[in-house]
Structure formats: structure tokens, C-alpha cells
Amino acid sequence: MIIDEITLQNFGVYKGRQSMQTTPPSATKPITLIGGLNGGGKTTLLDAIHLVLYGRHAKLAGRGQRSYGKYLQSMIHRGLDSTEVASVEIKFRRVIDGQTQLFEVVRSWAASSKGQANENLSVQLNGEEDQTLTENWHEHMDAILPLQMAHLFFFDGEQIADLADPEKAKTLLKTGVHALLGLDLVERLQDDLLVLERRKKLEAKPAQDQHELKALELSLKNTENELEQLHQKKGQIKIDVERALKAKDEAIGEFKKKGGDLFEQQEALELEKGELDVRIEEVQSTIRELAAGAAPLSLVEDLLIEVKAQAEYEIEAQKNRVVADFLESRDSELISNLKKNKVPSVHIQTVQNSLELDRVNRPVADPDSCYLGADESLVDQINDLTRHELPSVVNQMKIARTELDELQEKLRRVDSKLAQVPEADAIANLKVSLDSASRGYREQESQYREISHEWDILLQKKEFIEAQRNRIYNEQLNLNLQEENSQRVIDHMPRVRNTLNGFREKVICKHLSKIERLILESFQQLLRKKHLIKTIRINPDNYEIVLLGGDGKQLPFDRLSAGERQLLATAMLWGMVKASGRPLPLIIDTPLGRLDSVHRELLTKHYFPFAAHQVFLLSTDEEIDDSLLSSLKPKVGNEYMLEHKDSAQKTNIVSGYSWTSKLKL
Numbered sequence: 001m002i003i004d005e006i007t008l009q010n011f012g013v014y015k016g017r018q019s020m021q022t023t024p025p026s027a028t029k030p031i032t033l034i035g036g037l038n039g040g041g042k043t044t045l046l047d048a049i050h051l052v053l054y055g056r057h058a059k060l061a062g063r064g065q066r067s068y069g070k071y072l073q074s075m076i077h078r079g080l081d082s083t084e085v086a087s088v089e090i091k092f093r094r095v096i097d098g099q100t101q102l103f104e105v106v107r108s109w110a111a112s113s114k115g116q117a118n119e120n121l122s123v124q125l126n127g128e129e130d131q132t133l134t135e136n137w138h139e140h141m142d143a144i145l146p147l148q149m150a151h152l153f154f155f156d157g158e159q160i161a162d163l164a165d166p167e168k169a170k171t172l173l174k175t176g177v178h179a180l181l182g183l184d185l186v187e188r189l190q191d192d193l194l195v196l197e198r199r200k201k202l203e204a205k206p207a208q209d210q211h212e213l214k215a216l217e218l219s220l221k222n223t224e225n226e227l228e229q230l231h232q233k234k235g236q237i238k239i240d241v242e243r244a245l246k247a248k249d250e251a252i253g254e255f256k257k258k259g260g261d262l263f264e265q266q267e268a269l270e271l272e273k274g275e276l277d278v279r280i281e282e283v284q285s286t287i288r289e290l291a292a293g294a295a296p297l298s299l300v301e302d303l304l305i306e307v308k309a310q311a312e313y314e315i316e317a318q319k320n321r322v323v324a325d326f327l328e329s330r331d332s333e334l335i336s337n338l339k340k341n342k343v344p345s346v347h348i349q350t351v352q353n354s355l356e357l358d359r360v361n362r363p364v365a366d367p368d369s370c371y372l373g374a375d376e377s378l379v380d381q382i383n384d385l386t387r388h389e390l391p392s393v394v395n396q397m398k399i400a401r402t403e404l405d406e407l408q409e410k411l412r413r414v415d416s417k418l419a420q421v422p423e424a425d426a427i428a429n430l431k432v433s434l435d436s437a438s439r440g441y442r443e444q445e446s447q448y449r450e451i452s453h454e455w456d457i458l459l460q461k462k463e464f465i466e467a468q469r470n471r472i473y474n475e476q477l478n479l480n481l482q483e484e485n486s487q488r489v490i491d492h493m494p495r496v497r498n499t500l501n502g503f504r505e506k507v508i509c510k511h512l513s514k515i516e517r518l519i520l521e522s523f524q525q526l527l528r529k530k531h532l533i534k535t536i537r538i539n540p541d542n543y544e545i546v547l548l549g550g551d552g553k554q555l556p557f558d559r560l561s562a563g564e565r566q567l568l569a570t571a572m573l574w575g576m577v578k579a580s581g582r583p584l585p586l587i588i589d590t591p592l593g594r595l596d597s598v599h600r601e602l603l604t605k606h607y608f609p610f611a612a613h614q615v616f617l618l619s620t621d622e623e624i625d626d627s628l629l630s631s632l633k634p635k636v637g638n639e640y641m642l643e644h645k646d647s648a649q650k651t652n653i654v655s656g657y658s659w660t661s662k663l664k665l
Contacts, residue, residue, distance in 0.1 A: 069116030
């Protein structure tokens with residue numbers, strides 16, 4: 001299927017008749033790129049495609065709880081004359097039995113005084129109106145793309161964000177797999193069989209039991225209706241909660257961007273600054289005390305060692321002088337005694353020469369080399385200083401210096417933050433907006449909790465009624481069966497349901513491995529990390545995703561980064577699209593809304609050009625900007641901008657795609 005042209009006339013923000021040609025010029029340029037700011041009509045365009053293809057069955061973002069007729073009337077461009085007609089047209093072609101067939105589908109309607117517009121549907125085949133095709137268009141479209149599978153081919157960035165949540169991924173995977181395998185028909189058949197079984201049992205009950213069962217069935221039906229209405233209301237409130245949360249997050253982001261968080265921290269920052277100033281003064285005082293003591297001597301430690309050596313030298317020299325004086329006195333006395341005792345002079349001379357030689361050979365210090373006059377206490381003082389006191393002082397000084405550097409760096413950071421604190425007037429409006437957004441989120445969250453509680457109560461009531469009804473069924477199952485046919489139906493129903501359950505399980509097991517393989521291939525192609533995830537498993541019982549890493553061990557879902565989870569979500573959709581085997585266009589609204597620059601580039605290079613034979617990308621200026629466009633350009637066949645004119649309250653479709661000058665809302 002190739003979409004050749006989309007035309008909107010007076011639909012939503014699109015005034016007048018506007019068209020875009022979307023035929024890819026070649027197989028290598030499959031992308032039609034459509035840019036528009038938020039509120040410029042991207043979602044309206046996506047709704048228009050859903051509407052023209054599926055009519056009242058379409059899942060439309062802007063419909064809410066309104067009836068189809070009221071929705072159509074609300075989508076007529078405001079301010080038009082009551083005679084003006086609104087319409088949505090689409091031209092596409094398909095190859096059927098080897099022949100290319102051209103289709104043109106037109107839905108049009110005009111305003112009604114009753115507030116509910118009635119549509120006209122026209123379908124042309126190869127340029128001629130086909131009445132049979134028009135009357136049976138829903139069945140024909142269901143054969144092309146069943147409505148249950150449409151979310152695989154037409155989706156927005158929020159759907160990818162949902163798939164990035166493991167719990168929400170289960171529901172979407174189950175819906176997608178069942179749609180791919182046609183299991184919704186099996187479930188519908190099971191429900192129909194259950195209704196038939198209940199009807200047959202009811203027919204066979206005594207009058208009293210029938211009356212009680214009818215009352216229970218009526219109560220159950222009413223409860224189910226209440227649950228359905230509450231489910232829709234709950235879903236709408238959930239959307240409101242998410243919008244309120246998004247608004248809150250945006251307000252927080254803007255508040256922080258303008259320095260609001262620093263403003264709120266100002267008192268704490270000033271207190272921290274005061275504490276840092278006090279501590280810095282204490283450390284500096286410690287350093288000054290150390291500097292006033294022995295610390296400066298650490299700068300001349302080598303000189304202290306020299307002084308110590310000189311002192312030791314002089315002490316030793318002093319000892320040598322004492323010994324020399326003693327020996328000289330002793331020798332003189334000895335010679336004198338020898339002379340008194342009439343020792344021959346020749347012997348005396350010999351002794352005298354020997355003693356003089358002994359004195360001469362003893363070390364004697366040069367008087368000029370002894371200039372300190374040091375004693376042994378100086379050596380002890382220097383030893384104590386160099387071995388104990390100075391190492392301790394140096395270590396204390398180092399610790400104090402390190403602490404001072406750290407404190408001064410902290411003070412610098414605190415001063416920097418204080419310098420960035422805005423004035424109260426500058427963020428007053430932002431504070432009001434933040435408080436309003438936070439209050440709005442709390443109110444929506446409170447409302448959601450209340451309706452969830454109401455939902456739980458109704459659900460318990462439903463379960464109680466079902467238990468009462470089943471009790472009566474079970475008690476009277478084999479009593480008073482009036483007809484053999486009813487008994488046979490009742491007897492065979494569980495077997496049929498079991499057979500259908502077995503059939504469903506076997507179908508899922510048979511095809512799930514293929515879907516797992518296609519999702520894994522898609523993920524690896526997107527991420528370009530072949531060894532991050534080696535295997536992807538889908539639990540057939542609860543559709544939980546199980547990831548196995550390159551080492552064969554299970555990889556928790558939350559171990560992936562936010563960007564990798566969104567790439568995995570995209571791979572899930574891509575893998576299921578491949579598994580469908582349907583050659584259909586892919587339409588993606590806000591495809592890169594929550595991704596960082598790295599993962600945006602991965603999708604731009606490895607997904608969009610290969611996602612399908614025809615791809616529509618509806619982007620804001622914060623997604624596919626001019627930088628990403630340069631890498632995507634070779635794959636783009638058509639480019640359009642949705643130019644919204646606020647003064648005229650309309651959006652124009654113009655050719656080309658560029659954010660050099662942003663469109664004005």
C-alpha cells in the first residue's frame with residue numbers, strides 16, 4: 001500500500017482545502033517528513049488519516065467521550081458558514097492479484113442544527129465510484145489492516161514511552177501479538193461460547209432460580225456498564241494526570257533553569273558559607289601557629305644536617321685536643337724522670353723521639369675549622385628536631401594545607417552558586433507557575449486515586465455477583481435439565497473452551513519465537529551493540545519481556561538506560577510490524593520526543609529509512625532539527641511544514657522542511 005495524497009478540507013485547524021503529495025519518488029527515498037510546532041496540527045493530521053480509513057471505529061485522540069456525530073461537528077473549522085463542508089480524503093494504491101489498483105476514499109460532512117453531523121462516505125476504485133466497496137468499506141479496510149493492528153503502523157512517541165515501561169509493555173505486547181495472530185477472534189469465540197453456556201443453563205433452571213439468576217445477570221450487566229464507564233473516565237483522568245505531571249516537570253525544569261532551586265537553597269548556602277568561613281579561619285590560624293614554631297626549619301633541613309655534622313666534628317676535635325695536651329704533659333714528665341734516674345741520653349732521646357712520633361700521628365683539628373663552639377647538647381637538639389619534631393610539624397602542615405584547599409574549593413562553589421541566585425522578583429512568576437502546576441498535579445492525582453478506589457469497589461462487587469451466580473449454576477448444574485440438547489451443549493462447553501485455550505497456546509508458542517527473533521534483530525540494528533542483549537524472550541503467560549545478555553545471564557529491564565529502553569520499545573513495534581508481513585505505510589507522530597541526542601541519531605540512521613517502504617514522520621523543532629535533517633535528507637522524498645497562523649486560527653500545509661526560522665504559533 002502506498003499513500004499518494006492526503007487532502008483536508010475545513011478539518012480542525014486546517015481551513016479551506018489543503019493537500020500534500022506523499023508518493024515516494026523512489027524506493028531509496030521512502031520518508032515523508034512533516035514538521036510542526038506543538039498545537040500546529042500534527043495530531044489532527046494523524047487523526048484525519050485514522051478517520052478517513054476507519055470512520056466511527058477509529059481510535060481518535062481528540063474524540064474523548066463524545067458521540068461520533070458530535071465529534072465530526074466539533075472538527076469543522078471554527079467560524080465557517082453553516083453551508084461549508086468538511087472532509088478528509090486519501091488516495092492510495094495497492095497491488096491485488098498482480099495488478100495495481102487505485103483507491104480514493106472521501107469522508108465529508110456538514111454542520112447540523114442538532115449538533116451531530118452525518119457523514120457521507122465515497123470510495124472510488126480506479127477513478128470510478130464503487131457502491132459495493134463504499135457499503136462494505138469497513139470490512140475491506142479490516143482485510144487491509146485490522147483496527148486491532150493499527151497501533152503498530154500509526155503511533156506516537158507516547159506509545160513508545162509506554163512500551164519503555166515493562167508493565168505497560170506487557171499489555172501492548174499482548175494486544176499486538178493477539179492482533180498479529182488473529183487471537184482476538186478466538187477470545188471473541190470463547191466469550192460467545194460462555195454466553196451460550198449461561199443461556200443454556202438459564203433455560204434449564206427452575207423458575208425461582210431463573211428469577212434469581214436474571215436479577216444477578218441484570219445486576220452484573222449494570223455493574224459491568226458502570227465499570228466500562230468508569231474505565232473510560234479513569235483512562236481520561238489518567239491522561240489528565242500524565243499531562244499535569246508533564247506540566248509540573250516542565251515548570252520544575254523552567255524553575256531550575258532560571259535558578260529557582262538555587263533561590264530556595266539560598267539560606268542553606270549562606271549558612272554553609274558562614275560555616276566554611278569559620279572553619280577556614282580556624283585552619284589558617286593552625287597554619288600560622290605551625291609557621292611560628294619549628295615549621296620554617298623544614299625549609300633548611302639540609303643545613304641542619306650540616307650543622308649537626310660540624311658540631312660532631314668540633315666535639316671530636318675538642319676531645320683530641322684534650323688527649324694531646326694530656327699526652328704532652330705525660331711525656332714531659334716521663335723524660336724528666338728518665339733524666340733524674342741517670343738514664344743514658346741516647347735512650348732518653350730514643351724514647352723522646354718515639355713519644356713525639358706518637359703525638360704527631362694523632363689527629364689534631366685545625367683551629368680555623370672549629371667555629372661553632374658546639375657541645376653535645378646541640379647534636380641532641382638537632383637529632384630531636386630532624387627525627388621527631390619536624391616530621392610531625394610537616395605532616396600537620398600538610399594536613400592543614402590540604403584541608404584548607406578543600407574548604408576554599410567548597411567556598412568557591414558555594415560563592416558561585418550564591419552569585420547565580422536570582423532576585424525574588426525575577427522568579428516570582430515562575431514560582432507561581434510551579435506552585436500552580438504542582439497543585440494541579442496533586443489534584444489530578446487525588447482524583448485518580450479516588451476513582452481507582454471506586455473502581456476497586458465496583459470490581460469487588462462484580463466478583464461477588466459472579467460468585468453468587470456461579471454458586472447457583474454449580475448447585476443446580478445437574479438438576480432439572482429440560483432438554484437433551486442443552487445438556488449436551490453444557491457438557492461440551494468446557495471441552496470446547498479447553499480446546500480453544502490449547503489452540504491459542506500452541507499458536508502463540510509457534511509464532512512467538514519468530515516475533516522474539518525479529519524484535520532482537522530490530523533492537524540490534526538500532527543499537528549497534530550486538531553483544532549487549534543476546535536473546536529476547538516473551539513469556540507466553542503474561543507477555544513479560546525477558547532479556548539475556550551476552551554472558552547468557554538475565555539482564556534486568558531497569559539495567560538499560562532510558563534511551564536503550566526506548567530503542568527496545570521501538571524495536572518491539574518494528575519487530576511486530578515485520579512479523580505482520582503487511583506492506584503498509586508507517587506513520588509516527590513525535591518520534592524522538594523523549595530521546596537524547598545519541599539515541600535520536602541512532603533512530604534517524606538505522607530505523608526511519610528502513611522501518612517500511614513508506615514512512616511518515618511528524619516532528620517538532622526539538623526532534624528532527626536541521627542537524628539531524630542533514631543525515632536523514634538522502635532518505636526523504638517529500639517535505640512539508642504545518643505553518644500555524646494564530647491570528648487567523650488556521651494551519652497551512654507548505655512545502656519544504658526547515659527550522660532556520662521557527663513557525664509562529
